Amino acid sequence: MAEKSKKNDQKVLDSITPKSTDISKWYTDVVLRARMADYSPVKGCMIIRPYGYSIWEKIQSGLDVEFKRTGHVNAYFPLLIPESFLTKEAEHVEGFAPEVAWVTQGGKESLEERLAIRPTSEAIIGYMYAKWIESYRDLPILINQWANVVRWEKVTRPFLRTTEFLWQEGHTAHRTHEEAMEEVSRMLDVYKNFVESTLALPVVAGEKSQKEKFAGALKTYTIEALMPDGQALQSGTSHDLGQNFAKAFNIQFLDSDGERKLAWTTSWGMSTRLIGALIMLHGDDRGLRLPPKIAPIQAVVIPIVYKDAAPVLTKAHELNERLKNKGFRVHLDDRDTYKPGWKYSEYEMMGVPLRIEIGQKDIEKNQVCLVRRDTLEKIFVPDSELEVRIEQLLEEIQKNLFNQADEIRRSKTFKADNFSDFVSIIKEKAGMADLCWCGNLPCEEKFKAEVGATIRCFQEGEVFSKCVVCGAEAKHRIFVARAY
Amino acid sequence: MAEKSKKNDQKVLDSITPKSTDISKWYTDVVLRARMADYSPVKGCMIIRPYGYSIWEKIQSGLDVEFKRTGHVNAYFPLLIPESFLTKEAEHVEGFAPEVAWVTQGGKESLEERLAIRPTSEAIIGYMYAKWIESYRDLPILINQWANVVRWEKVTRPFLRTTEFLWQEGHTAHRTHEEAMEEVSRMLDVYKNFVESTLALPVVAGEKSQKEKFAGALKTYTIEALMPDGQALQSGTSHDLGQNFAKAFNIQFLDSDGERKLAWTTSWGMSTRLIGALIMLHGDDRGLRLPPKIAPIQAVVIPIVYKDAAPVLTKAHELNERLKNKGFRVHLDDRDTYKPGWKYSEYEMMGVPLRIEIGQKDIEKNQVCLVRRDTLEKIFVPDSELEVRIEQLLEEIQKNLFNQADEIRRSKTFKADNFSDFVSIIKEKAGMADLCWCGNLPCEEKFKAEVGATIRCFQEGEVFSKCVVCGAEAKHRIFVARAY
Numbered sequence: 001m002a003e004k005s006k007k008n009d010q011k012v013l014d015s016i017t018p019k020s021t022d023i024s025k026w027y028t029d030v031v032l033r034a035r036m037a038d039y040s041p042v043k044g045c046m047i048i049r050p051y052g053y054s055i056w057e058k059i060q061s062g063l064d065v066e067f068k069r070t071g072h073v074n075a076y077f078p079l080l081i082p083e084s085f086l087t088k089e090a091e092h093v094e095g096f097a098p099e100v101a102w103v104t105q106g107g108k109e110s111l112e113e114r115l116a117i118r119p120t121s122e123a124i125i126g127y128m129y130a131k132w133i134e135s136y137r138d139l140p141i142l143i144n145q146w147a148n149v150v151r152w153e154k155v156t157r158p159f160l161r162t163t164e165f166l167w168q169e170g171h172t173a174h175r176t177h178e179e180a181m182e183e184v185s186r187m188l189d190v191y192k193n194f195v196e197s198t199l200a201l202p203v204v205a206g207e208k209s210q211k212e213k214f215a216g217a218l219k220t221y222t223i224e225a226l227m228p229d230g231q232a233l234q235s236g237t238s239h240d241l242g243q244n245f246a247k248a249f250n251i252q253f254l255d256s257d258g259e260r261k262l263a264w265t266t267s268w269g270m271s272t273r274l275i276g277a278l279i280m281l282h283g284d285d286r287g288l289r290l291p292p293k294i295a296p297i298q299a300v301v302i303p304i305v306y307k308d309a310a311p312v313l314t315k316a317h318e319l320n321e322r323l324k325n326k327g328f329r330v331h332l333d334d335r336d337t338y339k340p341g342w343k344y345s346e347y348e349m350m351g352v353p354l355r356i357e358i359g360q361k362d363i364e365k366n367q368v369c370l371v372r373r374d375t376l377e378k379i380f381v382p383d384s385e386l387e388v389r390i391e392q393l394l395e396e397i398q399k400n401l402f403n404q405a406d407e408i409r410r411s412k413t414f415k416a417d418n419f420s421d422f423v424s425i426i427k428e429k430a431g432m433a434d435l436c437w438c439g440n441l442p443c444e445e446k447f448k449a450e451v452g453a454t455i456r457c458f459q460e461g462e463v464f465s466k467c468v469v470c471g472a473e474a475k476h477r478i479f480v481a482r483a484y
Numbered sequence: 485m486a487e488k489s490k491k492n493d494q495k496v497l498d499s500i501t502p503k504s505t506d507i508s509k510w511y512t513d514v515v516l517r518a519r520m521a522d523y524s525p526v527k528g529c530m531i532i533r534p535y536g537y538s539i540w541e542k543i544q545s546g547l548d549v550e551f552k553r554t555g556h557v558n559a560y561f562p563l564l565i566p567e568s569f570l571t572k573e574a575e576h577v578e579g580f581a582p583e584v585a586w587v588t589q590g591g592k593e594s595l596e597e598r599l600a601i602r603p604t605s606e607a608i609i610g611y612m613y614a615k616w617i618e619s620y621r622d623l624p625i626l627i628n629q630w631a632n633v634v635r636w637e638k639v640t641r642p643f644l645r646t647t648e649f650l651w652q653e654g655h656t657a658h659r660t661h662e663e664a665m666e667e668v669s670r671m672l673d674v675y676k677n678f679v680e681s682t683l684a685l686p687v688v689a690g691e692k693s694q695k696e697k698f699a700g701a702l703k704t705y706t707i708e709a710l711m712p713d714g715q716a717l718q719s720g721t722s723h724d725l726g727q728n729f730a731k732a733f734n735i736q737f738l739d740s741d742g743e744r745k746l747a748w749t750t751s752w753g754m755s756t757r758l759i760g761a762l763i764m765l766h767g768d769d770r771g772l773r774l775p776p777k778i779a780p781i782q783a784v785v786i787p788i789v790y791k792d793a794a795p796v797l798t799k800a801h802e803l804n805e806r807l808k809n810k811g812f813r814v815h816l817d818d819r820d821t822y823k824p825g826w827k828y829s830e831y832e833m834m835g836v837p838l839r840i841e842i843g844q845k846d847i848e849k850n851q852v853c854l855v856r857r858d859t860l861e862k863i864f865v866p867d868s869e870l871e872v873r874i875e876q877l878l879e880e881i882q883k884n885l886f887n888q889a890d891e892i893r894r895s896k897t898f899k900a901d902n903f904s905d906f907v908s909i910i911k912e913k914a915g916m917a918d919l920c921w922c923g924n925l926p927c928e929e930k931f932k933a934e935v936g937a938t939i940r941c942f943q944e945g946e947v948f949s950k951c952v953v954c955g956a957e958a959k960h961r962i963f964v965a966r967a968y
Contacts, residue, residue: 038612041569042599045562047612050627053559075537078529079563079601079632079648080585085525098591101564103601105586106636115526117563117587117601128522128531137821143534148563148632152590164563337621 016349018285023229027280028158034288034349036279037158044156044163048272051350052159054296055275056166060146062198062294063168063270066190072142072170077124079148080115085123089248092122095215099151101163117150122216122241122267125171126249133263135254136175140183144170159276160233160484167271173251173263177242180264184240187268188221191236200291200402201225201277202409203235204479206457211444214267218242224456224479225277226409230430232456232481233277238268276484281405288351289373291401292394299323299390300347301332304340304359316358319368319386326387328394330356348373353397354390374400413479419446419468422480426451432481434459436474438467453480500833502769507713511764512642518772518833520763521642528640528647532756535834536643538780539759540650544630546682546778547652547754550674556626556654561608563632564599569607573732576606579699583635585647601634606700606725606751609655610733617747619738620659624667628654643760644717644968651755657735657747661726664748668724671752672705675720684775684886685709685761686893687719688963690941695928698751702726708940708963709761710893714914716940716965717761722752760968765889772835773857775885776878783807783874784831785816788824788843800842803852803870810871812878814840832857837881838874858884897963903930903952906964910935916965918943920958922951937966 016029031037036052048056064074080103087093096119103115118124129141150164170187174180188205195201203223213220217239224232245251246262255261282289292298301323303309303316313334320332331352333343340357347355357369368386370379374397381389409432416422416435425433437443437455446469447453456479463474500513515521520536532540548558564587571577580603587599602608613625634648654671658664672689679685687707697704701723708716729735730746739745766773776782785807787793787800797818804816815836817827824841831839839855846853852870854863858881865873893916900906900919909917921927921939930953931937940963947958 038615040562040608041566041611042562042564042608045564047562048560050557050559054557056560057558073534073538074541075534076532076540076650078524078526078531079634080526080529082525100591101587101599102589103585104588105598107582107584114589115585124524124526127525131522150563166560 031158046158072144075143083114089216092216101150119151126245130249130251139175141173169269172266177264183266184238188238198293202406209455214239232483236270241265287349290351292353297331297352298329299354300352301356435468436465438472439475443469515642530642556628559627567598573700576700585634603635610729614733614735623659625657653753656750661748667750668722672722682777686890693939698723716967720754725749771833774835776837781815781836782813783838784836785840919952920949922956923959927953
């Protein structure tokens with residue numbers, strides 16, 4: 001049987017491309033094999049399968065607690081937005097019009113005005129805020145929406161870039177710019193803390209360049225994760241919309257000094273893309289490696305039955321119940337239609353952080369065998385210490401995944417003192433460049449023209465050289481990379 | 485000040501139409517005044533405002549627990565469905581095509597094939613199930629989806645009938661028809677228990693006629709609530725789809741006997757419409773009356789300050805904390821910009837089940853004044869008994885709202901022995917008719933032609949007369965009413 005399960009194991013491994021061979025192919029293989037998502041017959045749209053969706057549910061509930069803790073409430077705005085609304089903010093429509101899906105018929109009638117399926121909801125929400133806000137007493141308005149959005153993308157990839165995706169979009173209105181800016185930075189912090197502590201995704205955070213900002217914003221702030229292939233992945237953004245949307249939609253309030261003033265608005269969002277980042281960054285040749293805090297199953301119990309099944313199955317059930325009662329997300333796989341080896345591969349593919357093997361010998365020795373998904377290390381622990389050790393191990397795995405990802409980020413970030421350095425970092429080293437820039441658009445455009453890279457965000461760090469492109473005085477120290 | 489707050493109180497009451505005068509106008513007034521929803525600039529679409537949405541969140545979490553308890557998992561399928569998919573099941577497309585919103589353009593390109601915004605997801609899910617299911621071991625598939633859907637409606641009303649609405653749709657596939665039928669009835673029970681115990685909405689449950697069933701189903705089962713104006717409100721449906729969709733999408737499985745067989749599928753759904761039922765059935769001239777189990781705020785603490793504010797505010801905060809710690813959803817309104825009387829009206833409008841008034845005199849007497857929203861009864865309770873009494877009162881209010889609604893249902897349901905009885909029940913008595921029917925379509929059509937009523941569902945009860953329309957032998961005892 002050991003022979004057989006090895007064969008099975010090999011079969012599973014054979015079915016996915018090694019990550020180092022072709023990360024792009026590997027990614028798709030894992031997404032499909034782990035049943036995270038599936039392709040749909042609608043171009044660019046995916047099905048989020050139950051296993052993938054249960055991760056989204058955990059992201060949702062984790063973030064929702066944070067949003068509520070910071071004073072936000074949820075609401076729901078329409079999916080369909082009249083074209084005339086979208087065009088009210090000039091930059092906004094320019095940015096989004098090329099990727100809008102348009103509804104032109106309702107039932108049998110042709111519509112007089114096209115309706116956009118929301119690519120984002122600033123327009124419709126701005127319109128309603130103008131209606132709802134009368135005086136400074138109505139401010140701030142702090143609303144979040146969990147919704148689907150559609151952006152007509154040319155090239156798509158499950159989770160990372162899809163025509164339809166799920167997200168949350170926060171939309172707030174404030175009395176002063178200062179207060180709005182505080183909100184923008186508060187939510188960026190919420191995002192950074194969440195992805196780092198829960199998803200084990202280390203990120204750099206900072207302002208976007210004007211070229212890369214959200215269409216219609218004054219300033220956009222972003223968190224960016226770095227993938228093993230050196231490409232950055234924008235994981236969440238928070239926008240200072242200034243008074244742009246307040247002007248476009250006439251969001252005014254009567255201030256305490258008796259004057260009518262324009263409100264200051266913000267918006268911020270994270271999406272199912274985060275699941276793509278999780279897969280891409282943590283996964284290995286055996287499949288997913290899920291951080292324990294977000295894993296739908298934290299530990300799987302697999303009974304190893306040779307002759308007498310009953311005592312082993314009884315023990316496996318007992319372990320399962322004990323761990324469930326302790327609040328662990330544990331799953332017992334006692335199916336007799338699959339061999340243990342096949343199950344090992346299966347739950348490795350699914351990224352379950354811990355495997356608990358229990359056989360007759362373990363029972364006799366009063367021990368349990370644990371296998372870590374992150375290191376594949378086998379650990380025998382006394383039965384009596386099981387709960388404590390599992391708690392410790394889950395914490396260790398969470399930290400280890402973060403550290404490994406952070407090591408990727410650090411080892412793939414290189415300082416560039418000049419343009420040829422920069423080119424070599426992107427092209428040869430497949431990394432992210434840490435460099436200085438004069439702040440002018442022509443130089444920014446060279447990053448893309450030369451190697452297809454873009455400014456990911458500004459850094460806090462000190463400017464350490466002239467602009468790597470033109471040699472003029474540098475204004476910003478920035479991260480530049482190719483991006484998903 | 486008592487004078488002033490009375491004036492305020494009157495103002496609020498004046499602003500909404502009495503329920504008995506015009507229930508339809510009253511309904512809209514309450515929806516808007518209680519900030520449950522607002523009209524949007526998109527025809528037939530509403531905004532679900534935070535207060536309304538928080539009720540939806542409670543419905544979602546309550547139902548989700550039940551779905552998971554009964555073995556279901558959540559997933560997400562695309563919003564957009566190619567026209568050719570919708571047309572695969574003949575009855576299905578006939579039923580839904582007239583109310584589909586069509587996407588015909590993506591970005592700047594015209595699409596080769598129109599895409600329907602999902603009016604429901606049987607088609608796309610059926611297609612995927614055919615792909616996923618190989619053998620009987622893959623069955624049953626028990627998936628639920630929380631999503632938005634669009635149906636191009638001519639006449640709309642917030643929550644009750646809107647172009648876009650939020651819902652859940654369960655879609656399952658089974659090995660045998662018997663198992664599928666068990667699922668259909670299990671989920672109808674889940675729905676009935678949930679709306680009765682949590683939303684305090686008494687319902688009748690039963691099979692729909694073939695004319696009224698879901699387009700593409702073998703049989704539809706429904707739960708129907710009866711509104712104070714004698715109109716029924718379909719609150720949830722569960723469909724036995726037979727092998728109709730399995731045929732249309734080729735959902736086959738290899739059975740243990742080595743034969744390839746068609747699966748048996750079901751679907752079932754409830755929507756934001758439930759919130760409309762809540763409002764319509766429980767509300768009164770002062771606004772909403774929310775059942776405690778679903779109320780976002782179960783009790784509001786209002787300090788009554790005359791001269792010395794400090795001790796009253798301190799006490800109010802203490803009560804608030806005490807109740808919060810006990811797990812009640814309590815809210816303290818200590819704003820000094822509004823008078824207590826204004827607040828009373830406001831929270832009555834919002835349907836908060838209990839008001840807790842605390843003033844200097846109450847502190848001196850070591851008591852707290854509670855006011856029930858359902859009866860407007862004032863109850864003084866010793867401070868030390870507060871938590872216990874609140875728990876009791878919330879239970880009583882929950883029961884009382886159910887009983888009042890059930891009394892409406894009973895008092896508005898009348899037996900009809902002949903057609904003129906039936907006409908008078910619908911037209912004069914504004915009620916629901918309990919009658920017997922031969923089972924033939926021409927007779928069914930008379931209910932609508934004559935008084936605009938439809939068969940709501942079949943009853944379990946014994947047939948007690950001939951068909952009220954044609955006088956032939958009756959096959960079914962049924963409920964007939966006008967409907968929302």
